[in-house]
Amino acid sequence: MEAIYTKLYSKYTKLKKEKDRELENLNMEQELKFVNYVAAAEQLIEFVRSENDRLREQINELRSEMASMRVAKDNEKIQYQKLLMEDNRKIKELSDEIQRLQQLDREGSGFHASTNKGESRQIITVGDSLPDALDGSTIANQKRPRQSLPSIQAAVTMSPREELPTGPAQPSTSSYRYTEPACCRRNADISGDGAADISPAKCIFQDVFQWLLGMKFSIVTENEELCISALHESSGLSFSLTLIKNASEEPELVYRMLSLGTCERVAPEWMRDTVVFGPTMCAVFFERVIRAIKHRY
Incomplete structure (x- = not known):
């Protein structure tokens, strides 16, 4: 085992x-x-x-x-x-x-005044305040033939009671010969053959200007030149405008006073002289004229 x-x-x-x-x-x-x-x-x-x-x-x-x-x-x-x-x-x-x-x-570039055939020359330079230039601001004034004017103060506003120097003898409106231009053949209120016999010459455009400005406008001949004659019937103020065309410059208008009428005491000095201004200043010009007419009252 x-x-x-x-x-x-x-x-x-x-x-x-x-x-x-x-x-x-x-x-x-x-x-x-x-x-x-x-x-x-x-x-x-x-x-x-x-x-x-x-x-x-x-x-x-x-x-x-x-x-x-x-x-x-x-x-x-x-x-x-x-x-x-x-x-x-x-x-x-x-x-x-x-x-x-x-x-x-x-x-506009300004108002210019020039001497034309023995009349005085007035130069108005318009700066920032253009409408005030017509009241006498920045004016160089020469003597008139046979009569001198006092120097003009800048920005003078004449009151109706102030006595202004009497201007030179004004030309009579009878020395102007009224001429009917080709555009003024018929009057707005007259038709037929009688429309061509109007003296002074008048047309619908003159009626329109009369309605707008309250002045009568006529085409007249002054020194063998055609010009526009303006008349304010209630005041007796009348003046002429002549167009001058220059080839190199813009056209200019020459203002000549014919009669101050009842505006004698309130009219500014520039209205007594010959003034040259551009077409762009027409509105200001007529505004000043109408203002002088209203100030006579």
Whole structure:
């Protein structure tokens, strides 16, 4: 029996050794695999970390570049805003200058007075206040033949009670020869053959001017020149306007006073002289004439 037990024990010991050897080999294989796995994981982690660092660095660079670009864009925007404000300011200045020039162009370049065949010359320069120029502002006055006028003060407003110097002898309206121009063939109130026999000549346009200004207008001949004669019947004020055409300059109108009538005391000095002015100042001229007529009361 003892021999059997010894044999069995030997066999058991042998099997146990083999089993332990197999387990040890298996453990070694598993350990080797685990080590390989750990090494691979560490390599992968290191790669991911390096890639992450690279990407972070790239992101930081992009952020820095974006910040610098944003700063540059902000600076550029500020510069553009400054340029826009400067352009708007220049445009506003140019617009104001254009409006000022247009206003000056509408108001005219000024009144000019000239001496014509022995009469006095009066030069009126119109500045910023054009309508006030007709009242005697900035006037250079020369002596009339055979009679002198007192110097004119700037911006003089005459009251109805003030006594003005008596002007020179006025030419008689009878010395004018009324001529019927080609455009004035018929009167608004007359038809038939009698329309061509009107003296002084009169047409629908003269009626319109009379309705607008309260003055009668006629075409007359003065010194072999055609001119317009204006008459305010209630006051007796009458004057003539002669058109002068220059080839190089704009046409001008020559004002000559014929009679002041009841406006003698209130008429400003310029109405007593010969005045030359441009067509653009016609509205101001007639405004001043009508004002003088109204001041006689």
